[in-house]
Amino acid sequence: MKDFRAQVEExxxxxxxxxxxxxxxxxAAEDAVQExxxxxxxxxxxxxxxxxxxxxxxxxxxxxxxxxxxxxxRETQIESDEALEALFxxxxxWKTFPPEWRSPDQSLEQKQFFAALEMCLEGLPEKTARVFLxxxxxxxxxxxICKDLGVTPTHVWVLLYRARMALRKCLEMNWFDxxxxxxxL
Amino acid sequence: MKLLNCKEATxxxxxxxxxxxxxxxxxxxxxxxxxxxxxxxxxxxxAFLRKAVRQLGKDGR
Numbered sequence: 001m002k003d004f005r006a007q008v009e010e011x012x013x014x015x016x017x018x019x020x021x022x023x024x025x026x027x028a029a030e031d032a033v034q035e036x037x038x039x040x041x042x043x044x045x046x047x048x049x050x051x052x053x054x055x056x057x058x059x060x061x062x063x064x065x066x067x068x069x070x071x072x073x074r075e076t077q078i079e080s081d082e083a084l085e086a087l088f089x090x091x092x093x094w095k096t097f098p099p100e101w102r103s104p105d106q107s108l109e110q111k112q113f114f115a116a117l118e119m120c121l122e123g124l125p126e127k128t129a130r131v132f133l134x135x136x137x138x139x140x141x142x143x144x145i146c147k148d149l150g151v152t153p154t155h156v157w158v159l160l161y162r163a164r165m166a167l168r169k170c171l172e173m174n175w176f177d178x179x180x181x182x183x184x185l
Numbered sequence: 186m187k188l189l190n191c192k193e194a195t196x197x198x199x200x201x202x203x204x205x206x207x208x209x210x211x212x213x214x215x216x217x218x219x220x221x222x223x224x225x226x227x228x229x230x231x232a233f234l235r236k237a238v239r240q241l242g243k244d245g246r
Contacts, residue, residue, distance in 0.1 A: 017242045092190030097223040104233045108240060117237055135203065136238040142203050153204070161199040168230045 004047075008040050011057050018058060021118075022065045022133050024126060028072070032064040039064075062138055066148050069130065081162050083169070098168075101176040113175060120170035124163055131156055132163035189217045191224050198228040202235060 002010075015036060019029035039060050040047070047056050089095050107113040121129055131149070134140045135156075142153050149156075189197065194217040197210055206214065218225045 014242070021242060088190075088192045092192035094191050094223050098227050098230075100226055101230060101233075104230075108237060113237075114241055117241060133238070136235050137241060139239075157196075157200050157203055160203055161196050164199050164231045164234055165195065165227075167234055168227065171234075 004044050005041060007053055008037055008057065011054055012037065014054060015057060015061050018061060018137075019065060021121070021137055022130070023068055023072075024129075025072075028068050032061060032068050035064050036061045065138075069134075070148055081166075084162055084165050087165070087169075099172070101172070104176070107175065116171065116175040117167075120167050120174065123170060124166055128159045128163045128166070131159040132167075135160055189213050191217075191221060194218065194221065194224045195227050198224065199231055202231060 012033060015033045016029060019032045020026065023029045023032065036057060040057055043060075047053070087095060121133070124132065131145060134145050134148070135142075140148075142156050145151075145156050146153055194214060197206065197214045198218075200206065201211075201214070218228060
């Protein structure tokens with residue numbers, strides 16, 4: 001059996017990918033992973049082989065990422081989202097009806113789909129992406145996100161809504177490209 | 186009760202993934218989705234996004 005250090009080291013690429021999704025700053029992601037590995041090696045006893053190593057390391061990494069996010073500062077402004085406003089007319093109804101996506105579940109089998117998804121995530125405003133990933137990738141609840149970012153629940157829900165709307169639009173254009181001309185129902 | 190427009194309905198559908206909606210909100214949302222294919226699709230797409238993002242970074246994705 002490989003020694004603990006080697007097993008932990010093996011997880012580095014996975015952890016780095018996880019951290020890079022949450023933090024846009026590669027150096028900060030690197031730091032968080034490094035701190036995680038150091039903490040893991042120091043805490044070998046508390047792991048004790050009782051759970052999945054990757055799950056355990058990811059748990060440590062989440063704490064490090066949240067620390068990094070806290071350090072990177074808190075702001076409370078919500079700016080307007082013009083791309084979102086442009087989807088609806090004055091009475092709040094669709095200007096262009098959103099089309100059905102063709103077999104979305106099959107996309108989950110395709111590596112290129114995840115590349116497209118990541119590209120769309122990169123296109124989100126930084127804070128919107130951060131809140132969305134804390135919620136959907138880390139699986140944090142609203143109140144945890146509020147505490148970590150120093151924002152209100154309403155603010156979090158606005159940003160999550162914007163993220164979902166922007167991502168679905170981006171995937172529609174760049175992946176599901178349903179071959180309809182703009183403006184047609 | 187005032188009926189929802191599409192913007193309000195999609196916003197509520199999104200919040201439904203993050204908090205428990207009140208009874209009034211759930212009724213209004215259901216009424217809207219029952220007659221609006223566009224918002225129903227978007228609601229399904231939100232759920233799909235959640236599923237997709239959870240898989241991101243796993244098994245080389």
